[in-house]
Amino acid sequence: MNRRFLLCLMNRHAPSPEDTHWQSLTLASTCRGCGADIYRDQDKQWVKAAKARS
Numbered sequence: 001m002n003r004r005f006l007l008c009l010m011n012r013h014a015p016s017p018e019d020t021h022w023q024s025l026t027l028a029s030t031c032r033g034c035g036a037d038i039y040r041d042q043d044k045q046w047v048k049a050a051k052a053r054s
């Protein structure tokens with residue numbers, strides 16, 4: 001378990017630049033750490049997309 005993964009668990013993700021794109025009015029990407037679909041929230045934090053809620 002590395003540090004990146006711990007940050008992912010805390011919902012602090014890292015976008016991969018080549019996957020970053022605008023989705024409507026939000027900046028969306030894929031996390032380099034865990035591969036989740038993420039978006040940038042109003043606080044400029046990259047958080048996991050809430051689409052697939054279980």
Ligand SMILES: [Zn+2]
Pocket residue numbers: 007008012013014031032033034035036
């Ligand atoms: Zn992540």
